[in-house]
Every structure is written in C-alpha cells, then in structure tokens.
Amino acid sequence: MKHQIIALALTAAAAFSSHVAASAAELELLQPGKLLVATEGTFPPFSMRAADGTLDGLEIRVMKEICQRLDLEYTPVIIKWESLLIGLQADQYDITSDAMDITAERQKQVVFANGWLESGGVVVVAKGSAIRTPADLKGKTVGALASSTFAKIAEDKGATVKGYKAETDGIQDLINGNIDAEITDAIGAGYMIKSANMPLEVLPDFVSHVQKGFAVKKGKPELVKAVNKALADMVADGTYAKLTTDLVGFNPAPKDPIKSIQ
Template structure:
C-alpha cells in the first residue's frame, strides 16, 4: 500500500467514531448535534432555581442533566417565560420543555410528552403534633389556602373552614404558629419549604388531588422521545432518580404509575 493511501485509510478510520456519533445524534432528532437544549424558567423552586453559587439547580434541572449525560449530550438550558414556552418549542428554539409542565389532555394535543417524570398534586400540611391524619379529618377545622385556588375549593369540599392567603409562605407560617389547623397546597412545593425552613410541619400521606409532570417534545420526534423514556426508566430503576430528587424535597416523587407517551 502506498504511503498516501495508507494515510487516507488511517484518517478515515480515525474519523469513524465521530461519524457514528453524529449519526446517532441525527437519529435523536436534535436541533444541534451533540446538544440537547431545554426550556426552563430558572425561577420556580424547587423545580428550577439558582443555587447559592449562581448555577441552575432544581428537580427538573438535575433529572434532565442526568438524562443528557447518559445520552452523551451536552445540556443547554434556555431560560424562557412560562407564557411563551410552547410557542418557542413549536418554533424550534429548543428541543424539549422541562419547566414543571403538567401533563393534561389539552396539552397532549399540542405536544408529545415523555413518560410522566414526577407526581405531585394537593396535599394537606399539618403541624407535627396534629391529630389530622387523613383528608376527612379536616372537617370543621380552620384550613388555609391561596385565594381563588383549586386548593381552597378542595378544602371547602372537605367541610373545612377556609382561611384565605395571598402567599403560601404566610399560610405556612400561620400554620406553624397555630393560627390554622392545616393548609392545602402543592405537595412538592410544601415539602421543599418544610425541608429548607425546618418548620415543625409534615405532609398528610393521602393526597387530595394528583397531577404528573412531563417533558414536552415537539410532535414528530419519536426517537428523541423514546431515548428520554428509556433513560428516565433506567435512572428510576437504578436509584439515581431518587438520590437526585430526595436531596431537595425529602422523598422520591417518581410516579408509581406514570402517564405513558401517547403514540402519534
């Protein structure tokens, strides 16, 4: 073999792994090869927020970063306001939305959701010494809830005497001070506040409502959706998901029966 021919052959062999990598990325239907761009707000703890060092942190940030790492992709966060997040996805400004988005029938008409990655919903929060152990126990008790919220309607439906608040932080503090007997709010938000504030509060085990959150993907990207579903399932199975999330809220919020991707 001539020297020139040998050089060309060796160069081609050296480039082969990179060619295969690019081909693999193409199969994932990404906007930029080797990179997954993810829409998030960055201002919604504990899902997406700033750590003390200024870097993005939160439940969705940790989970998507790990998915990206296992797929051999660079994680690129794109800070987007909630009201324009779906418009940006349709306009190919990013690959997926993490943004603590609830899976709803109406949204499923517009986007493809990966399998539900987190379960939340309404939970009753009480003081640690409370005798309220289940939703029915709040009947006749003073229960705090945000003004014009679904939580207030649920409390009224349970027969509670509802006290309205403009801010959840005020409701939590009033509960700790004994000014109400319980509050109803989002399970994940409450768990985070209890953990970081060390308030003498706890969540009642039985939820009063349930919702799952999913990563939204533009329709027509089955390979990307399948890759995320497979990787997320592996993370939950090997315990990585629980480690990443429990550190922030004190428990594993993985859905026991996740809402599965609808086939297009």
C-alpha cells in the same frame, strides 16, 4: 503501507463524523450535540439556584443526568411558565423540564416523555387558619400559578383565583396576608416551608394526584424514545433515587409512569 494506514484512519474519522452527525439528526435536535431545555429556575425544589448561582433542583438534576447518558450538552433556557409551550412550538428549545402536569388536554398539544415524578396538589394556609379542608376554599381568595391545573381546581372549589407567574410570588402573598390560601404542588410546598421555616402549613387532603412530564414538540419520536430510555435506566440503576431523595426526603419516581402518546 503508510499511505494505506492514513487512508484507513481518514475513512474511520469520516465514518465517526458522519455517525455523530447522523445521531444528532436522528434525535431531531435544534443544535447538534446540545439539548436545549426550558426551565423557570425559580420553583424549588424542582428548579432553583444553588449557592454558587448554578441551576439545581429535581428537574435540573434529572435532566442533566439524561443529557449525560445521551452524550449531549445540557443547555438550559430560562423562560416564564406561561410561555413554556408557546416557546416549545416555536422551536426555541428541544424539551421542557419544568414541573408540568401530564393532562389529557396538554397531550393533544405536545408529546410527553414517560412520567418522571409523581406528586399532587395541596392547599397551603397560614398557621392557625380557619381553612382546614379544600371545601373551605369556597368564597375565599386563593393563589395559584397562572394557567395551571391548580388554578382550575381553585375555581372548581368556588374560590376567587389570583394567578401568579411564579409559585414563590403566591407563597409570599400568603405570608403577607394578601390571599387566604395557595394551591400548589405538594413537593414544592413542603420543601419551601421546611427550608425557609415559613409560618405556613400544608393541609393533609390532596386536591389532585398528578405525574410530571417533560414536554416535546410533536414530530420528534426519536428524541422522546431516547429520553424515555435514559430515564428508565437511571430509575432502574438507582441513580434517580440518589439525585432526588436528599432534596425531598423520598424517591418521587412514579410506580406506574404515564406512557408517551406519540
């Protein structure tokens, strides 16, 4: 009887072990039990450092919750914006959490999980600036994140674009008077100006409306499916709102999320 119990226990343990391994393989992870997540860590309120030095922000909180629901260890990989998709294709991480706009062009390169946040581009200027509408950007020097949709919008408005590796660098240049305006994300801009009491203002007219997406390398449908379910569940049960509202003052979950295209 004792031997039978031991045998059954070993069988159960083996079955459990194979189930865990199978689950990791089914999610197409680079490392079993871990979700390697690319983030800049320098774009408040999406990603930033808390007082104790740990990562915090909208994307960090949402992605950590997703990992918890998938029973995975959240493993951040700090990387510059311009290298995000290059590193993803090179299998340096499983997914990006950086505040990346879902666009038709990017959907040709990667698969986005369902849109996780809705925002838009705005023009930020110094208080008292003569620039009052996006049309006033023509002929001006405008800062934007390098290789971003905001840089393209600035070009389309007839501005000379100065690209930055980090949004905060552009904002600092604007404060110093080195550029005339900055096009950036409405949520990020509002947070930075309010929290640091900057002498800047956000113009009321949006230059774009976008949804942000978590990017995954093509060929990982199960990982995308799992992230989508975890995200939908946390929105439905109110966890998403609790995690995000205290940072930006409202719930930025899209009412009609852009769906994944596998």
